[in-house]
Amino acid sequence: MTNVLVCVKRVPDFSGEVLLTADAQGVDARFVGFTVSAHESCAVELAVKIAAAGGGAATVLTLGPAEAVEQLRSALGVGCTAAVLVETDPVGFGAADVAREIAAVVAAHEAAGRTYDLILLGNDAADTGDFQVGIRLAYELGRPVVNGINTVEVTDGVATARGAGADGGVETYRVPLPAVATVLEGGVEPRYPTITGRMKAKKVAVEVVEPRREPVGSGRVRLTLPPAQPSLVEVLGEGTAAAPAVVDLLRSLGVLR
């Protein structure tokens, strides 16, 4: 039996223009929707698959405001069977704070007999891009961690994880459980919730806990938008007639010899 905990983060759906709040401490998300990053959608899919293959359960966790229950319900709708919300305003929480809070939930659950063989997270959050929560969580728990993986399979207490290597090859890791892994998009196709799945998700009681500790913070001073750059584009032409000018450019840039 393989029990999996998957951690997600509620982030604004940045598909258009990004605006900042008046105090420059956050993104003004009043006019956008919310989602989880593509990495985390894949992590949820992997968690559900691994739990199903091993006869275990997949639990989803997030740290965020009460509204983040929306992201938890999405994960419940595609096969997670339990959900935990560490309810707080996440603005003051840095990567180390979030890792500590997740570790505290894991410790409390495991003390009560709910163990997690594998903990999955996104490789990095779509908004803060810290690249740290999974690794810091692993150190908090004293467990091995593999990063940037696309697929994970569990056999006989060992997780085999694969991801892209620095030179473009596919690297394989094998780590004993319990372990932590951070997931990159690309290894699995996240499923859409069925109507039945959504109905089931609505009935699941979400466990709500408070943060255990005051956050240290992320060190954020302020956010700024890069200055709007006037378009300096040089149009080389239209249609096929532009081809000679393009090839001249390729030569001048030294990419065509």
Place this chain on the structure above:
Amino acid sequence: MILVLVETDGSGATEASLETVTFARDLATRETGDGGGGPVRAVVVGELPEGTVEALGAYGVSEVHHATGEAFSAYGGAVWAAALQAVHQVTDSVAVTATGSPRGNEVLAHLAARLGVAMAANVVGCPTPLAISQPFVVSRQVVGGAVLEEMRLDDRPAVFSVAGHAVESTPAASPTTATLREFSPEVTEADLVARVVSTEPGEPDRSGSLRSARVVVGAGRGAGGTDGFDGVVELAGLLDGSLGVSRVVTSLGWRPHHEQVGQTGSRISPELYIPCGISGAIQHWAGCASSKTILAINTDADAPMMTRATYAVIGDMHEVVPAINEEIRRRRDQR
């Protein structure tokens, strides 16, 4: 003193690592008043191609610490961090940095967790000098580069990675003769648990080295379907480059995910990026904004990618790209 984790490929330090060394050298030479500057030293783990030490000296590195031994024969985030931590402990560095590559960010996150200090990923500038006792503020990319965050790093060492093309790699005005120091730090069993056990070659296409490619030819929704990539694949081949695609292309199943450029794909920083039929959503821009020159090809002259590009051609990629390929072949035949 600033410590830089230098990544290598088969021929020496990667271009991104040379940028990071340049960034560190510029930071180290800024006047701080309390000794925040000083020499730049490098750490190389595992493979050390011939000539790397001399090349790093030309970029102003005074010492190259090379971690050798069986423990470093295969990549592992924890074991690489152990090597970096060992050098930090004997050199008492004010800052430790690496390039903002997947590996660089991973190793620095391990180091920051081990030392119990903060870490800033993908830094592009430093509004304040790096002093020992004063607050150190970095400017880094968040929201995939659409927003900049000023972030205080109060801990020492200040741990941060440097985003691609934050600076141009430049040899030092006063090159040094770098000293090579081989070392084999002790690592724990726990550090060795999560190491690469095997590496298989990438798929036999031109995207294997997407992140390090000098030229990337991109294709988006404008490709129109799985059979719409012949022209861009040929152009990538003619330019000895790689093919990179937008997220919509992989979501529709037209091309494999490992070719995806963007916030959740590869972040590229080539000399030239040629996005064809790509509108330039924030998430895609996050992956290609570090390109030195962008030549966009699109039917929509007002698409974000077209207005942010260095050069543009207005037109259908299915007509323009084959015409460029033909022109390249024609000129080659004339030689």
